[in-house]
Amino acid sequence: MRQLGLTVLISIFGGGAAALVSHQARVARQVTEVAPAMIQPAQLLSQPLRTTAVRTAVDPWTVVDAFPETDALCGAMQLRAHPTSEDSWIVATFPGQVLQLQRTDDGLSVRTLVDIRSKEVQWLYSFAIHPRFAESKQHRKIYVFYQLHQTDQTPFRYRVSAFDLGDILDADRDSPAPPPIPPPNEQVLIEQLLETHHHVGGALEFDQDGFLLVSVGDNGEWKDNKSNSQRIDDQLLSGILRIDVDQRGGEISRPIKQRHRGVLRQHYFVPADNPFLDVPGANPEFWSIGLRSPYRMSVDALTGDVWVGEVGQDRMEQIERPRRGSNHQWSYLEGSLPFDESYLQGVPPSPLIGDPVGPFYEYEHADQDYCIVGGLVYRGDLYPELKGRYLFGDNQSGRIWSIHPEDPADKQLLLRLPSGKRHASLTNISADARGRIFLTHFASTPETASVHELRRTESSPPLPQWLSETGLFADVQAFQLAPGFVHYDVNTPLWSDGMQKNRWLRLPPGVSIDNSDADAWQFPPGTTLIKHFENPADLVDGPSHNQPRRIETRVLFVDEEGGVAGASYLWNEEQTDAELRLEREELTITHVPKAASIEGDTFQYRLPGHRDCVVCHNPSYSVLGVSQRQLNREVVDAEGAAVNQLVSWSQQGLLLHPLNDEQATALPRLAPIDSAASLEYRVRSYLHSNCSFCHYPEGTQRTQFDASIATSLNEAQIIDGKAATEYFVIDGAKPNRIVKPGLPDDSALFRRLSTFEHETAMPYLGRRTQHREAVELVRQWILSLEP
Numbered sequence: 001m002r003q004l005g006l007t008v009l010i011s012i013f014g015g016g017a018a019a020l021v022s023h024q025a026r027v028a029r030q031v032t033e034v035a036p037a038m039i040q041p042a043q044l045l046s047q048p049l050r051t052t053a054v055r056t057a058v059d060p061w062t063v064v065d066a067f068p069e070t071d072a073l074c075g076a077m078q079l080r081a082h083p084t085s086e087d088s089w090i091v092a093t094f095p096g097q098v099l100q101l102q103r104t105d106d107g108l109s110v111r112t113l114v115d116i117r118s119k120e121v122q123w124l125y126s127f128a129i130h131p132r133f134a135e136s137k138q139h140r141k142i143y144v145f146y147q148l149h150q151t152d153q154t155p156f157r158y159r160v161s162a163f164d165l166g167d168i169l170d171a172d173r174d175s176p177a178p179p180p181i182p183p184p185n186e187q188v189l190i191e192q193l194l195e196t197h198h199h200v201g202g203a204l205e206f207d208q209d210g211f212l213l214v215s216v217g218d219n220g221e222w223k224d225n226k227s228n229s230q231r232i233d234d235q236l237l238s239g240i241l242r243i244d245v246d247q248r249g250g251e252i253s254r255p256i257k258q259r260h261r262g263v264l265r266q267h268y269f270v271p272a273d274n275p276f277l278d279v280p281g282a283n284p285e286f287w288s289i290g291l292r293s294p295y296r297m298s299v300d301a302l303t304g305d306v307w308v309g310e311v312g313q314d315r316m317e318q319i320e321r322p323r324r325g326s327n328h329q330w331s332y333l334e335g336s337l338p339f340d341e342s343y344l345q346g347v348p349p350s351p352l353i354g355d356p357v358g359p360f361y362e363y364e365h366a367d368q369d370y371c372i373v374g375g376l377v378y379r380g381d382l383y384p385e386l387k388g389r390y391l392f393g394d395n396q397s398g399r400i401w402s403i404h405p406e407d408p409a410d411k412q413l414l415l416r417l418p419s420g421k422r423h424a425s426l427t428n429i430s431a432d433a434r435g436r437i438f439l440t441h442f443a444s445t446p447e448t449a450s451v452h453e454l455r456r457t458e459s460s461p462p463l464p465q466w467l468s469e470t471g472l473f474a475d476v477q478a479f480q481l482a483p484g485f486v487h488y489d490v491n492t493p494l495w496s497d498g499m500q501k502n503r504w505l506r507l508p509p510g511v512s513i514d515n516s517d518a519d520a521w522q523f524p525p526g527t528t529l530i531k532h533f534e535n536p537a538d539l540v541d542g543p544s545h546n547q548p549r550r551i552e553t554r555v556l557f558v559d560e561e562g563g564v565a566g567a568s569y570l571w572n573e574e575q576t577d578a579e580l581r582l583e584r585e586e587l588t589i590t591h592v593p594k595a596a597s598i599e600g601d602t603f604q605y606r607l608p609g610h611r612d613c614v615v616c617h618n619p620s621y622s623v624l625g626v627s628q629r630q631l632n633r634e635v636v637d638a639e640g641a642a643v644n645q646l647v648s649w650s651q652q653g654l655l656l657h658p659l660n661d662e663q664a665t666a667l668p669r670l671a672p673i674d675s676a677a678s679l680e681y682r683v684r685s686y687l688h689s690n691c692s693f694c695h696y697p698e699g700t701q702r703t704q705f706d707a708s709i710a711t712s713l714n715e716a717q718i719i720d721g722k723a724a725t726e727y728f729v730i731d732g733a734k735p736n737r738i739v740k741p742g743l744p745d746d747s748a749l750f751r752r753l754s755t756f757e758h759e760t761a762m763p764y765l766g767r768r769t770q771h772r773e774a775v776e777l778v779r780q781w782i783l784s785l786e787p
Contacts, residue, residue, distance in 0.1 A: 222313065534549060721738040
């Protein structure tokens, strides 16, 4: 399993500002003094950093592929512990399967329990196991929440169904091969017609009284545009339903009466203590209301408290703690903030239904945190430090947190998940009887697991606190690297607030880079890369010091499976050494590089935290800027002669498939902003360097446009391509197209590159300033396009 998520940021190998001529000469002299022409075994002054040491030293938590033996779990939506076996689990996948996994000494077996793919299922959201499942055959039921496709004859619908498994679910390890599974007996409990396929819900949980809780969304595309929130007299939407699937009757529950449009309701009773049972005209199933998209819900096994991860609209994600009759105030509030864009226009309805309750915890849309995934209160014994804490995550960023159930200020970030296709794609967090914690992923790929297990990392010595202790330098103060490092330049650097950057690479002895795929080089395990950042002497207000000032040095390692690990070091005031920094920091820069535009007199330079790496150093793009298109350029070698960089690397044995001058000249290359290339090609080169590691078909972001220069402009969905975040307000505007020909201000691309708003600025992690030249370049290109 590829292990990412460590210390380096998206800008580590995306490029850097071109060094001053005098500085290039100084770097060349340094490399000449310490590096032979051919790669030789490193002779380090102290114990060098190792990939495994970096991983375990910086992150106390990690994830591993929970079930590497099978690929049957792609599109995993939810995992639950099997009710009768500690080494069995039940997993649901979005196409419509519920699978039993059982691990024995002979390996892992996978059985299909429910398969409804033939029923035109659009999406299986969740499932629940009857709480008395282990007691008797009549309770061997699984309850499934799923959504059906729209057809010419029928609209979208959601269903809650019971599947009677009878004798087929048996976790007895000693039994012979399981018998063939008969078609499950589906019993539809609820079928609700829908107007759209958005914001349906939909989680299932049994409460401590044995009643089934069903979380349902408002079914609007956005802004509650179907006006379903704050209503209990119409459809079964925007709240939590509570039903008695055992139809116990008497003082416990009452039969359901069929009423209201578009809803089939059968085979259940309504609990007698539901809060709106006797309200005239109300749907008695409602237990809590006012929710937009309560995608995940859990019940604390100890206290019975209900927890919900409520996916927000434009600004806030929330943890809600519903209770009997609670109103969570969507859509006149979004979290604790007024929301005036729905039919309620920010005003509570009168009379207000239920008891208004604010979120237990909320966070703003920022830093790729856009879609909360509620988890559970951990009650296992395997990890005492998590016991009693609520675990939750974010589907987009892949962050996993724990929070104290009585003190929302006590929140801890555990780790950041590896990215799958388009984003981290977290769908659920659960735990089994042994206390093992599992994370399921919808958009899994061969490089990422469908189900991860969260684990404590093995203890490891801490990383060296100072750069001088890493063994990567012969003399840190003189910036003299250890033997074997090769300096390199790129054609189109990633923007990093105008900082001057220099880069070095070292391979283990006797190996080379596999450059078979021009756009996806494969680096041998043990590859070390260094990227150094300095504030250049060429400042907006004129030179105020003679030499560029060292800011930070980042180190990146390639592990045994092609993943990366890294560390970032911040230089001291004396410029004699750099100290390890694991968490993000904001550095106030008073001398602003000339290439950068800012608002005000200073700006906050972001020093990356070790978990920022996985934003863009994902399984598909572990190393970013070291590529054929970037390195295909002339450089000055140690003897002062001009040479093609790819040819130079070939001569040094760095490339598995060496290139000569004729071959290198014929290969494509990216174009610098100030080159003689066409306007379009320079823009495409800039987007390739600054955007394509996230914005490509298998990338980490949900937008559909492809920033790779290898994709033709007609196929890239850039021109008139729909902006996935069209609801984002950027400098007061809501551009709904990536590029609107002839209209820069109506183009999301231009707005993202030019804004000073940190939350909407792009490139995402690497900038707090505006790249003046690039913004003007893109503006001129958009103006040149025919509307």
